[in-house]
Amino acid sequence: MHINPPDLNSRRARFADWLELLALTSAAGQVSISTLRSQLRRLSDDRTSAKELDVDADDSGEPEVTDRAADDLEERIVEEISLRVETIGSAYPFQLMVNGKLGESQILLRKPTWNEAKTGELFYTFCLLDSGIREDLISVPKAERGFVQRIGNIFQICSCIAVGGYTDAQVVSFGFPRATGDGFLPALQAAWLRYGSYCVRSDIPYGFDAKLKDGGVDIIAWRPFDDGNAATFLMFVQVASGLDWKDKPVANDVKAIKQWFVDGVFEHFVPAICIPFPLWFDLDEPPKDATGKKLPFKNGILRRFVVRESAFGIIFDRGRIANSSARALSAPGGPRAGIDGADRVSEVAAWVDEVMGSLAEKRVAA
Structure with missing residues (x-):
């Protein structure tokens, strides 16, 4: 199995799921929200694709459009993850942390209790993996069907x-x-x-x-x-x-x-x-x-x-x-x-x- 990145037109919940999967499977147990920016730059090979993430943009310069799109995407995904933290509480298997003073680089951190059943985190993790498989964020080869x-x-x-x-x-x-x-x-x-x-x-x-x-x-x-x-x-x-x-x-x-x-x-x-x-x-x-x-x-x-x-x-x-x-x-x-x-x-x-x-x-x- 391996994790696939979302395409540019994915909704915010899918991007958030992708970051959660990366944090879940990371050896360090964490992923930077700025990973969204680097992924956007890899995928934004032409001006049209970049503008699809920033429909109100009137800037004709591709780097500026991509940066504005990345800023907007990060803001929306942080809002999504913050909502999950707020509404799910202790059953949410991640924490949204700030690392460093300059720029306040945000980190999605896997909690050490992510697979403990009594807190509900195990059930969230199962649902996340289920969703990842259903939405092709996780590729499953035939041998593992x-x-x-x-x-x-x-x-x-x-x-x-x-x-x-x-x-x-x-x-x-x-x-x-x-x-x-x-x-x-x-x-x-x-x-x-x-x-x-x-x-x-x-x-x-x-x-x-x-x-x-x-x-x-x-x-x-x-x-x-x-x-x-x-x-x-x-x-x-x-x-x-x-x-x-x-x-x-x-x-x-x-x-x-x-x-x-x-x-x-x-x-x-x-x-x-x-x-x-x-x-x-x-x-x-x-x-x-x-x-x-x-x-x-x-x-x-x-x-x-x-x-x-x-x-x-x-x-x-x-x-x-x-x-x-x-x-x-x-x-x-x-x-x-x-x-x-x-x-x-x-x-x-x-x-x-x-x-x-x-x-x-x-x-x-x-």
Whole structure:
């Protein structure tokens, strides 16, 4: 495996991910933000490419345009990383440091606890590596494609723990393939037996595929009352580790699953989705309002969450997964009972270690 630089037209989140990957895999555990400037100069072979990063520039001199573009890019990426530091807190596996007095050269530093699960940093790191592979910031040769094939299962573990940390609920890992090896019908029966109310059919409803995997639902979570009855908080979650996540709102899939019940079924539920990217990773810049007026980037992020909620419900993006996982695992007395996957954190750590090992080997070979 090796790390690829972003192209000139990449959005700020992708550049920030690239710097995080460099800091993560660096022998020194750090990378200078000014690496962006040297990368821009390598890629800016003509005036047009340089101006693409500074659309308001009217300077016809290529070096000046490139310098202005580099200044703008550094400013935007520092803003992005600072936002991550602010919103993710202790679950963010990096620190943004200032090295030296003149020019205040900024350094992105890998924290020594970057792979410790209880703080959530391990989960952020997994999501970063997942995103890097999905967006081709990390090239994976054919001989190592097994890492990619395992991403879905590992992200399922992360997502279950995050959902449990956020909701303080019972969490069933329902996505296919299941650790139990159950088919759809027995898995659905087991989930609702654990819930304690509602009755799942004993046979497959007419018209449904006999080989149905998970029906589009990867996690079922609820927060029970002491009486054990229905009418509780109930959540259904889609776990989407790839770039096609926008095609996977879970609400309609839940409506189909209701047909598998007899003698009454739940009416109300909360839909949710888990993704390994920052929700705004594909946000165009500068963001604009309905009239076309330019907005501060933070306003664009705010609007993105508002818009996506209407389709997906509760959204667990990378930062929220890191924070919520930490909440589940750092509870007094250890991980809270009732969360599927809480006993499988070692599988997350093993995948991260293997990918990091492959990237380290490539760095040494280079």
